[in-house]
Amino acid sequence: MSLDKTDIWQGTLALMVLKTLEMLGPLHGFGVARRIEQTSRHRLVLNPGTLYPTLLKLEQEGYITSAWGVSDNNRRARFYRLTRAGRTQLARETREWETTTDILAAFLSAKGAQ
């Protein structure tokens, strides 16, 4: 499954990015991509052409900041870090997402019971 540019995936991708940054702390784009792929047990394949615009969008909205740094293997990379606004946003979106999935799950299971 590949994340393309449809709105719903962009929205969820942003959530995944924020969550990843919250879990692992400052991280570069490659690390974010790998982490998301691993977490999804490689059911999601993240295209850089989708990931980087999402990172940029989050940064423009002020949820993350970025700066050049050095990676574990001594490589120059741009690191993304969650801001306080990002944390609040993550909490809010997580709540919203949980509500949504709850409703959908209830809806779908009700339909299945019929």
Next chain:
Amino acid sequence: MRRLRAFIVRLASFLGFGRDDRDIADELLAHREMAAAEYQRSGLAPDDARRRAAAEFGSLAATADAYRDRRGILFLEHWIRDGAYAVRSLRRSPGLVVSMVLVLGLGIGLTTAIATVFHSVVWQGLAVPEPDRVVKLSLTFEGRISRHVSGAHSGFSYLELATYRDATRALSGVAGVDIEKVIWQSDTDLQSVRAALVTADYFRVLRVGPARGRVLAPNDARQPVAVISYRFWRETLGGREDVLGRPLVLDRGTYVVVGVTDAAFTGTDVGAIDVWLPLEAASTLRGNAGALSERNFSWLEIVGRLAPDVSAAAAAAEASVIATDFDRDNPGRRTTVHVERATRLEAGLSVSPDKTALVGAGAAAGVVIGLLLLICGSNVAALLLARGASRHKEIAVRVALGASRRRITQQLAAELLVIALAGAVTGVLVCTWAFQLVAIWLPIGGVLGTLAPDGRVFGLALVFSLGVAVVFGLAPARQAAGVDCLSALKGEGAEPIRLPAMRLRRLLISIQVAVSLILLVVAALLGRSLGRALSVDPGYPTHGLYFAELNRASASGTESTVGSPTSARQLRDAMGSQPGVVVTGLTAIAPFRGTGMSSASGGTTRDPVLVHYNSADEGYFRALGVTLLAGRFAGAQEPDAALVNASLARRFWGDARAAVDQLLEIPGPRRMGPRRVRVVGVIPAVQTTDIGVRDEPTYYLPIADNDTPRVVVVRAADQVSVPRVVLEAVRALDRGTLVTVHSLDEQLARATMPSRLGAAIAGLIGILALLVASVGIHGIVAHAVVARTREIGIRLALGAPRASVLRVVVRSSMVSVLTGVLAGGTLITVIGWSLSAKVRTLLFGLNPMDPTACAAATACLAGIVCAAAYLPARRALGLAPLDALRHET
């Protein structure tokens, strides 16, 4: 909130703050390398790892693009990129672009200038507070009338103004204006200035205040005071602060300057006023006090201001009641008072018989604007079509590389926008020059002097330019974008032959031909009328004919306070004995200086008819050089004899000879009912009222001993300086009388100036239209023929004779031309029929459907089209069929 923040960040990065392309590329590269390193760690060979990472990553450039799209503001960047691209691609075909911009600029500039002039003169209110509450009043009459006219027929007399002022409740005030050219005697020389003689409440009615000193107050009516215009103060008097209290010698009177008007106020008519004088005081000082007590004398224009909460309709209703007051002393007359919103135009133009002239002028301005825009637009469309056609391969390549048709149309639209903007800028320049030319050619200042390109002018130019570009440019742009890229890339045909494109092209040719035909005919007509205006033949020799006008007395029969009643006669007698003077005579009204209007009946007409009248002695006709058609001249001792002109004779009795010894019924002295005069002689209908038009029915009464004629007419030999002779004669008589001397030639030159100017402008527009049309038609026809090169090759290869191919090609172009000629010709005929009579006046007796002008214009266009079709066709025929088949544009 977050969105706003994001937008601001994007805007900032769009403006160059934030990450650049290099930075992004670095980040993406780092990503790819990290992926490669990971694969390497998992056991792949370095090369394989890198390849795998690269394959997984996909196109670095595409990713960077997606990234960049998010970084800035996409549509704005597209716009700017499109703009830059448009400028670059336009630079590749400078000739075409320059001609498009020039065509647009010239058309837009002239259009904007015409529209601005028209707006400021005809539509805009006066430059006073609450201009929409200011009205102008005018009069029209029916039935039996006898009235002296100076200036407009619709003017009020002083007594009528007083009656109206006392009666009105709907207007909070009314003021009268009489505009005169007066001679200002400064310390160093004599100078002609434009004076407005106004009643004392003029400034109160208009609510115009002073910039220095004060404006006229009610008790100034009999005081020799003057208020000068801001411009006159700054430019002529040097803007000195001690101007208040200074004396101004105007004609024979001395006035004390009491104030300077507000800078924005230049008067209530088209020209600028230099000085305002109290009407009563100035009339007396000018020896014209008699006019103040004359009831039937049109000489004042009336401005009024609506009282608070009174509508214009209520004022008009009140006016019709007051009008009946005016008729009380004039049995058999019906007066109508018209109330209209005040503009700089003369009051009553829209209700007077001259209405058609005004409507005609407005319609002409509108038509010229429309035609200019149309011709520019269709030319731009034609040039764009040609450009689009020659670019279709480039567009095909871009479509093939993945550009969406929408993006291509957007880019073409951007080119259009760039052209439109350049056109608008050129237009504003052209407009500015046009204003400057007007200011130089028509040095009357006033509203025309204040014309300057402002925001509105630029806005108008922009609207016109964009409108033309959008209306005429989108169809060609969409056609260009709708290219069939496969066949275009394969080089099949210089251009795919598509019917809509060909139809559009033919339609454009037809429109161009029709429009330019109309403009050409108009231009040719006006050009020829220019020729006639320069050599107007009033029906008698003009050279050596002079008129010495004594101070303007009132209509014959009333007393004038300055100068004895015989002074005109004495001047005539004194002049008669001067060397070089051939004949002298007397008349009440000099040619082209006004007229008398009167009702008359007789012969076959039962109801009174409105005719002109004048009084003149035999010397007047002899000086003019008019010979009798029948009968004899009337002597001074025959008060009941009259001369009529041929128009009146024909109108009343059917023939010049039949008129002699017939009775003519005309209005008698006031309150006395009609009187009858006997026609003793008939003269030809020469021109003395309107230049270029034979006089309407006119009768002439002899000058009786108790009349006070005020014009001495002098026919002199070539070498005589009549003005000097007159001045010397006046000095010898020393009557303290003001005399102005005009030569008829001078008079005609001044009178024909507007039409000469109009003809020059129209000629310019016509030449411009011809040029623009030639460029456009040539381009479009030539391109159409070039596009058929392959077809010509096929025809030749199949064995068609060259001559017949040539015929086919030229004929198909000529069809569009003929359609255009037919359409244009029909329009001209229709317009000609509907306007004929009035336009004839404006055109100095030319027929609007002048066949010579039509034929010349048609021939000119046909020649251009033939050349445009023939030359490329010849070239195509000259090619070997194989080359023609492979031909590419």
